[in-house]
Amino acid sequence: MNYISTRGNVGEVGFIDAVLMGLADDGGLLIPKQIPRLSEAELTSWSKLDYKGLALEIFSRYINEEIPQDELKELIEASYSTFRDSDITPVRKLNDNSYVLELFHGPTFAFKDVALQFLGNLYSYIARKRNSIINILGATSGDTGASAIEGVRGKEGIRISILHPHQRVSKVQELQMTTVDDANVLNLAVKGNFDDCQTLIKELFADVEFKNKYHLRAINSINFARILAQTVYYFFAYFQVTADAPGEKVNFSVPTGNFGDIFAGYLAKQMGLPVNKLILATNENNILERFIKEGVYQPGEFHITHSPSMDIQIASNFERYLFYLYNEDASQVADLMRQFKTEGKIVIDSEKLKQVQADFAAHGVKNDECLDAIRTTYESTGYLLDPHTACGIAASSPYTGSDELTVTLATAHPAKFDESIQLVNIKQEFPVQISQLFDKPQYQTVVEHSKADVVEHIVKLYQA
Numbered sequence: 001m002n003y004i005s006t007r008g009n010v011g012e013v014g015f016i017d018a019v020l021m022g023l024a025d026d027g028g029l030l031i032p033k034q035i036p037r038l039s040e041a042e043l044t045s046w047s048k049l050d051y052k053g054l055a056l057e058i059f060s061r062y063i064n065e066e067i068p069q070d071e072l073k074e075l076i077e078a079s080y081s082t083f084r085d086s087d088i089t090p091v092r093k094l095n096d097n098s099y100v101l102e103l104f105h106g107p108t109f110a111f112k113d114v115a116l117q118f119l120g121n122l123y124s125y126i127a128r129k130r131n132s133i134i135n136i137l138g139a140t141s142g143d144t145g146a147s148a149i150e151g152v153r154g155k156e157g158i159r160i161s162i163l164h165p166h167q168r169v170s171k172v173q174e175l176q177m178t179t180v181d182d183a184n185v186l187n188l189a190v191k192g193n194f195d196d197c198q199t200l201i202k203e204l205f206a207d208v209e210f211k212n213k214y215h216l217r218a219i220n221s222i223n224f225a226r227i228l229a230q231t232v233y234y235f236f237a238y239f240q241v242t243a244d245a246p247g248e249k250v251n252f253s254v255p256t257g258n259f260g261d262i263f264a265g266y267l268a269k270q271m272g273l274p275v276n277k278l279i280l281a282t283n284e285n286n287i288l289e290r291f292i293k294e295g296v297y298q299p300g301e302f303h304i305t306h307s308p309s310m311d312i313q314i315a316s317n318f319e320r321y322l323f324y325l326y327n328e329d330a331s332q333v334a335d336l337m338r339q340f341k342t343e344g345k346i347v348i349d350s351e352k353l354k355q356v357q358a359d360f361a362a363h364g365v366k367n368d369e370c371l372d373a374i375r376t377t378y379e380s381t382g383y384l385l386d387p388h389t390a391c392g393i394a395a396s397s398p399y400t401g402s403d404e405l406t407v408t409l410a411t412a413h414p415a416k417f418d419e420s421i422q423l424v425n426i427k428q429e430f431p432v433q434i435s436q437l438f439d440k441p442q443y444q445t446v447v448e449h450s451k452a453d454v455v456e457h458i459v460k461l462y463q464a
């Protein structure tokens, strides 16, 4: 499988080069040249596979023989043996129409581990195979950083710097990142918000000379390997719930920030998984809800919410969807992105809007609604949602017909966001891996929201 850019100005590259490139050199995003389509027979045979077996089938369609099958199998084995549940991403039934897909059984208790445990091992594999230096640079609204660090800490040939918004991540997220003392890890706490961090990273990656000089590699969800890893659980969950209820229409409700996770669902659907509705749940930072309802993609006012990992205005994976919305016409995507840069918004016509609404439903969940979902779900089922998953549950109700069922992606363990759980007066027990963090020393450097400051610190690490 070869990969091309959504903006059409990068020559085709193979899977490993696509992983190494991260953001495409023309500023676009890399996507497979052709989405593999599955036959009915393949789908049926996949329905009997376990998580790792499914991952192997799906990954090999996108990697072909670039990584030999036995080595790919080892990578998958290593990546998912760190999960605490034997199903990797188990599905739990809340009531007749509602399931949650628990994606938080990896090392950092958030769904990011599903992709980043794999990407960490993949980078390590590439470093060995190609004898190349891997210097990872990423921005995080909280979960990615911890997960990426956990994926590569202590690994030979890899160094990682992660920017997070200073004091704007949850306490547990901060501790998960900053209590790591491996020499290949640097935490920069930037005085600003997540979009400031992401913009800094985008600028550094867009400077191709700088990127090449320091062998910069991305860990953000712009990396196609992450999207790929996340398609697996859509298949897995679909097969699990339809085994219980054959022929049922299955929706997915996805707590969304950068549009990576839900794009993986869109990709699974394009591959042939018979997903009914993809429900996009946002919080009060609802640029994507407005786009889906009104056809205007334009950042609004920034809100601090109970679901900080979704406090995002510019969804970095959105461009991938635009590419398919515009029938894989890269020049139109390039025009739209140019328009976004100069005018600060993208407006689509009514015909395209119809297509968007056929692809997605959307709901922006208000802060109170989020807390209500935590409270009422706990009262009626005894199940404790984290505030991100609660947005997914709140968004799922209006869109789940009585003859349908909705799987809500549970993107984090509630212990990561105890600040919000306390607001509904629920007392939770922390898993021991989390309670231990509070006694450990922290390692982080606070920097101004300035490119020069960031560069100074990361260059020091990368030259070490």
Ligand SMILES: *Cc1c(COP(=O)(O)O)cnc(C)c1O
Pocket: 110, 111, 112, 143, 144, 221, 255, 256, 257, 258, 259, 260, 261, 262, 309, 310, 388, 411, 412
């Ligand atoms: C990252 C994250 C999200 C958003 O996922 P995207 O792929 O950015 O849309 C939602 N919930 C949690 C807990 C996250 O960490």
